[in-house]
Amino acid sequence: MTSSEVVLDLPTAEDTRALGRRLGSLLRAGDLLVLTGDLGAGKTTLTQGLAEGLGVRGPITSPTFVIARVHPSLQEGPALVHVDAYRLGDGAELDDLDLDESLAESVTVVEWGAGLAEQLTEERLELILVRSGSVAEDQQGRTARLRGVGGRWASLLQQVIGS
Template sequence: MTTEITLDLPTAEDTRALGRRLGGLLRAGDLLVLTGDLGAGKTTLTQGLGEGLGVRGPITSPTFVIARVHPSLQDGPALVHVDAYRLGDGAELDDLDLDESLDGSVTVVEWGAGVAEQLSEERLELILVRSGSAAEDQQGRSARLRGIGTRWDALLRQVSRP
């Protein structure tokens, strides 16, 4: 089953707010695969996810460390934040042993399209697209959320409500 919605995100704060809404609905075992150009808001969205999940921050791009684990400050799952930009293929992602932590955490893979799908048959794919040429904090975006599997239908209905 595949469910898809598209949301307009006029500001970076709207992108972060989407992350907070999503984060409040996620559970251990969820996989999110983020796609978008540089500056499209992948890390901003992940910061909101971290706020919604109640994990320890700060959440910054893990480009040079490849993966960071943000433990829960509450009684929820940890956030595993991965940047697959520098990874050549799924085999290099496999070397990170993410499947070992997948069941007990929420895993977010930036630049994960084409490499992270192997981690789970059920996942949420988010494609962020910038619009205009304004400063990054005021730049409009749109987000296409595509849920793969039965888990995501009801969740995406909740997220699409104002």
């Protein structure tokens, strides 16, 4: 299995959203993104940008209490399945969501999914967001580490950093 990695500085929340838009415009049905980061690191902000790039119905909010939300496409593209795995205890609880059934027809984003979502597919994009400022600041910076697992992601990551 091949992997490739890119590290990006994101000075503002809008830069995080813009990264999501760029990624979203390149994603296709069957893609899995696993987002990792502390509370307030920008996982939902990035997903909002992904949704804009994909052209799906919003609003995009954290699915913490509902676990998963499906956002249908407004442009005949793939739906966005947005999952928050924070409250899931193990892979069996993730299995109960039947994400493997919808994975082929949608783009699936799993927040807090490290250690759980990898069982869904061998190919995925892992994004680790780290805040470089304090939570109280409005324009805090972030660092994004994007690690593509599988052959598709090397060229996609080059397109992201090239745009």
